[in-house]
Amino acid sequence: MSAARGQQLYDFASRLYPICRSITGNGVRETLRLVGQRIPLAVHEVPSGTRVFDWEVPAEWNIDGATLTDPHGERVVDFRAHNLHIVSYSEPVSATLPLEELGPHLHSIPEHPDWIPYRTSYYRRNWGFCMAHARRARLGAGRYRIEIDSALTRGSLTYGEALLPGSTREEVLLFAHVCHPSLANDNTSGIAIATALAEWLAGEPHRYTYRFVFAPGTIGSLCWLKRNEQRLGRVRHGLVLALLGDPGPLTYKMSRRESSEIDAAAAYVLARTDPRAQVIPFSPYGYDERQLCSPGFNLPVGRLTRSVNGGYPQYHSSADDLSLIAPQHLQQSYEACQMIIQVLEGNRQYVNLSPRGEPQLGKRGLYGALGGRSPAAREQAMLWVLSQSDGTRPLLEVARRSGIDFHTLEEAASALQRAGLLRPAGAARLRRKKVSTRRRRKS
Amino acid sequence: MSAARGQQLYDFASRLYPICRSITGNGVRETLRLVGQRIPLAVHEVPSGTRVFDWEVPAEWNIDGATLTDPHGERVVDFRAHNLHIVSYSEPVSATLPLEELGPHLHSIPEHPDWIPYRTSYYRRNWGFCMAHARRARLGAGRYRIEIDSALTRGSLTYGEALLPGSTREEVLLFAHVCHPSLANDNTSGIAIATALAEWLAGEPHRYTYRFVFAPGTIGSLCWLKRNEQRLGRVRHGLVLALLGDPGPLTYKMSRRESSEIDAAAAYVLARTDPRAQVIPFSPYGYDERQLCSPGFNLPVGRLTRSVNGGYPQYHSSADDLSLIAPQHLQQSYEACQMIIQVLEGNRQYVNLSPRGEPQLGKRGLYGALGGRSPAAREQAMLWVLSQSDGTRPLLEVARRSGIDFHTLEEAASALQRAGLLRPAGAARLRRKKVSTRRRRKS
C-alpha cells in the first residue's frame, strides 16, 4: 500500500475538522455531503419527537454565533473563533448577568489552562460557554453580556448509510460517529477511515455485504437500530471506528460476547501489526458499541481505536486538533481495518473431501516427488488445512494452532480446493439437502 | 464494626474452653447450653445404637476422673489438671500394671516434650493417658495404679440447631464441630463465631434461611445428614467454621464442586480482606465438609479456617490453648464471614427491563445532564449492571468483569430497580408462569 494513503486520510479529516457538528443540525448534513461525494451514501432524516426505544429524538439544534462580552465591551468568548466555545445544544440567550451568576455557565480545565473543553447538554435545556481557564481567571467583576444566536426547532436527526452488497446477504457493520464538532481524533479520523474503507471495498470482490453507518453518537445509533431492528439478524460482524489518528497504540475492544469471530480476527491482525497493540475486554462505556452491544441486541461488534476514550489528555478538548493526528497513524489504522476485513472474508470452515488418510498430494503436483527431506512451507500449510478441515475449524483457528500465517493457509486452501480436495463447509449442507429432497420425490 | 466484637468472641471461647467435650456426653450438652443462652437453639438427642448410613451412634461416654499413680504413690497424671490427659472414650479401669505393660496406653509428643497430645478411641474399646513427654521420660520402673472413673452407657449423641427463617426457604448451612475438649482454636473459635453470626442475623433482614448446626465431628454431621436427608435440596450454600482464632492467614477450602457460588463469594471476600488470605482446592480430609461434600451429597459447602487442620505445630495438643487465639484474629474471621453472607445475600441475577440500547438514565435523574465528561463511578456501575443483566450473570460476576466493588454494584442495582429498569431474574419466571396459566384458562 502506498504511503500516500495516510496523507489522503489526513487531508479528508482536515476538511471535516472545521465543521460544527452536534447530534442534529446542518453540521452533520455538511459532513455527510462531503462523505457522499466519495461513496454512495443514503441520507436519512428522523423527525424530532420520534420515539426510539427509551429515548426521543430531540429538537434540531443550529447555531449562527455566540459571544460573551465583558463589562468593558471586550469580547471574551466568540463562537466564530472556535466551535468548542459554546456548550452544544445551548438555547438562545440574550441577557446581561453579573459575574457571580455567570459561574455555573462557564466551563474550563484548570489542569490545562490554555485548552477549551468540549461540553454538551442535549437533553436538559441549558446554555454555557467553554473557554481557556487562563482567560477565565482574568475575568473581572461586573456585568457580562451574553448573546447566543442558536435555534432549537422541530427538525430532524440526520444519519448516512452506504451499502456495498456482497455475494451473500450476511453483513459486516462499520460504524463512525459524526456528532463531535472540531475534534480531530474524535472523530474526523474515524469518519475519514470509514469513508476510505468503503471506497476500497467498492472496487474489490467481497462475499459479505458491508454496511457503513455515519451517525450521531447514542441517539443516532439508536435511530439506526430502531429502523433496522428486523434486519439485525444479518449482522455477522461489526466494528465501531473512532480515535484512529493519534500516536497511541492500536486498541481493540472486544464485543460483549468476547468470543465473536470479529474478536478473534482483530486480535490476530493486531498481534501482527504493532507490538504495542492491545486487546481489551468489553466494557459498557465508550462509543456506539454501548448501544449495539446492549443485552437486547448483543451484536458481534467490537471497536477499534488507538488511544481509548478518556485515555489521552487532549480528549474532549481543543487540543484534540489536527496536530494530534498524523498521516502515518491514520495509515496504520486503515491498514489494520483492511486486514481485519480480509481475515473475515477468508475465514471459512472447510471440509476435507479425502479425509481418510492423507490424500496423495504428489500425484496432483502439490507435493515434492523426492522423499526424505522436510516438506516446504506450502506443503506444511496444505497438511494443516487438510488435517483441521472437518467442517468445524475456521482458517483462523488453523492459523492459531499451526503458527502459520493466515494468508499462506488461504493460498493452501485455494490450491486444495482447485484440486478437488476441499470445499467450504456451507456448500456441504446445501448439497446434502438437495440430495434428500430428490430422494423424497422418488418415494 | 466495633473492635469490641473480637473481645466478646474471645470471652465466649474462654468460657467454652474448660469443658470436657467428646462426640457424646455432658460436655457437649453443657456447650450447647451456653450457646443456647444467646441464640434460639433446638437440641437433638440421637440414641446410642442408631444406624446412620454406614455408621452407628456409639455408647455415650462420660468421665468423672482419671489418675495414674506411680510406685511411690505420686499422682503422675490427673484428669482434673487437664481434659486432654485422658484418651477420649477411655473405658473404666481400675488396675495396677508394671511400667512395661503401660507403654501402649501412654501417648506423648517427643518433639514437643511439654505438650499433652489429644487422642481418641471412639470406635475400638481402649483406654490411655496423654502426657508431657518430659514427664513420661522420668517414669521409673515398678507397678503403676490406673483409676479411670468413666462410663460407657446406652445414652445418646447430642447436637444443636438454630434456624433463622428468611424470606425464602433456600438455606445457608453453617456448621461448627463441638466434640473437641480443651482445644481453643479447634474449635471454641468456630463455636464462638457461629454463635455470634446467628445473633447478628437474628436482627438483620435476610432472604436466605440460615441453619446453624453445632454437632460432634463426623458421627454428628452424619446424624444431622440422616435426619435432614429429605431437606438437603434446599441447601444453596454452606460453610464449615473451624480454627478461626490463630494468627494464620484466612484460608478458604473450596467445596467439592469447586464452582459453587460460595466458592466465588468466599474467594471474592478473602481477596479484599487480607493479602495473605488463600483459597485452596477441595480435599476429602478435614472437618465436616468430609461428610457434607461426600459424593452422595456433594453439597455446595466450603470451609473457612485460618491455619488448616494439621497445619500448625500446636494442632491437637495442649498448646492449642487460649494463648494461641486472639481477639483481633477472631474479629477478622467474623467480619469475613459477615461479608461472605452479605455477598451471598446480594448476589442476584438481574434482568434489564430496557435491554435494547441503554435506557435514558438522565431523564430519571440517574445520570449527569452535562455531557462531555467521564461518567461518575456510580454511573459506570449502573452501565455495568444494565449491560450484564441478561438474567444469567450474578452481581459477583459483574464485579469480576468490571473491577467495581460489589457493594457499589448492589447500590446501582437498587437504584435501577427503584427506577423500574431492573428486576431480579427469579421474579421473571414467576410472572411469566402466571400469564401462561391465565391464557390456558381462557382457551
Place this chain on the structure above:
Amino acid sequence: MSAARGQQLYDFASRLYPICRSITGNGVRETLRLVGQRIPLAVHEVPSGTRVFDWEVPAEWNIDGATLTDPHGERVVDFRAHNLHIVSYSEPVSATLPLEELGPHLHSIPEHPDWIPYRTSYYRRNWGFCMAHARRARLGAGRYRIEIDSALTRGSLTYGEALLPGSTREEVLLFAHVCHPSLANDNTSGIAIATALAEWLAGEPHRYTYRFVFAPGTIGSLCWLKRNEQRLGRVRHGLVLALLGDPGPLTYKMSRRESSEIDAAAAYVLARTDPRAQVIPFSPYGYDERQLCSPGFNLPVGRLTRSVNGGYPQYHSSADDLSLIAPQHLQQSYEACQMIIQVLEGNRQYVNLSPRGEPQLGKRGLYGALGGRSPAAREQAMLWVLSQSDGTRPLLEVARRSGIDFHTLEEAASALQRAGLLRPAGAARLRRKKVSTRRRRKS
C-alpha cells in the same frame, strides 16, 4: 527392571540395522521374520496396484547392487558399502553419462560433507545416488558409468501384526514403521521396543487387547487402515513408536483430539520419568499418526519419540547409525512405554458404593483406630478415591487432583474394592440392566 533390558534392545536394533528396507520388498520381509522369531506375528501381503483410499500400492522394489564408476574406472559409489547410497525405489539403469547430466541424480549434504543422505522416490520413476559431499566435490569431468541392478515388479507390500487378546475387545494400537533402511534411531529403535513390549505383555494379564503393527510408513498404515476400517471403533488408545534410542528428551506428541486418555496418561508418565521430557501439541506432519489421526479416522493415537523427526542433525542420514543410539536411552524409552500401558490398564472410573458420608473404614481394618493423628498416606489415598468415585473421574484425574501417585491410588482402589466399598463404573450399568430385565419379565 534390569538394566540388561537396554542392552537386549540395542542388540536387536543392531541385528535389524544392516537390512535394506523400503516400503516394499524383501528387506521388510526379513525384518518381520526377525520380529516373528520373538512374538506371534501374522504377516500380510497387499498386492501391487491395490487401491487404498486416495493411494495405490506401488510396484514392489528390490535391489541387488548399484555402482557409479568414474571415467578412470574407479568405483565412486557402491550400494554394497551402504544401503543409503541408492535413492530408494531407483529404477534399473545401465548407462554412461557425462558429469554434467549426472548432477540431478546425485544427492549430498554440503553442511555435513561426510554423511550420506537418505532419499526416496516411491511414486515417480527416477534413480539416484546418495553420497558424501566431500567425495562428490572431488568428481572430475568425464563420463560416468551407472549400473543399478534393481527390479520394480508386480509384487506386494508387506506388513506384520501381533495380536495379544485381553479380557476385553477394546484395543490399544502400537505402531512402528519398518520402511527405513540402515537408520538406527529411525526406526530400528522403535521396532525393537515394540517387539519387546509385545513379549512382555504376552506374559502379563491385561484387560485391553493389544495390537502391534509393523508396517511401512504412510502407504503401509493406509493399507492397515483400509483392511481394518470396520474394526477401528475398538481402538481406545494408540501410540506410534519411533526415534526412541537417541540422547534427546522423551517427547510425547498429542493425538489430534488433544484430550484423549492416552494424552493424559503419557503426560502423566513423562512428567515422572525425566525432567527434560516434553509434551508437544498435535501437528499433521510426522510418522503414521498422519494417517491414523487424519480427520476421517481421528483415532486417539499419540506418538512417543525422543528427538522428533527433523529435530536432530543426523536425521535421515548415515550418521543415524548405531553410535547415535544407546542402551540406556532405549531402556528409559521402553520403561516409559510400560508405565503408559500400566496407567491405561489401571485408569478406571469407580463408583463409591457407600457415597453418603464416608464409609466407616475403621471397622473394616482400613483406618487406624486411634484418632487425633493425621491419617497415613494410604488412608488419605482411600479418602481421595472414595471422594472422587462418582463414576465420572478416572484414577488419573484423582492423581492429578490429589497429587498422590497413581500406583498408590490403584492399591487404595483395590483395597476398597475388596472391602465392597467400590466397583468399576462399567460394571454398574451391566448390573442395573440385568435388574430391569428381570423386572420386565415379572410384569
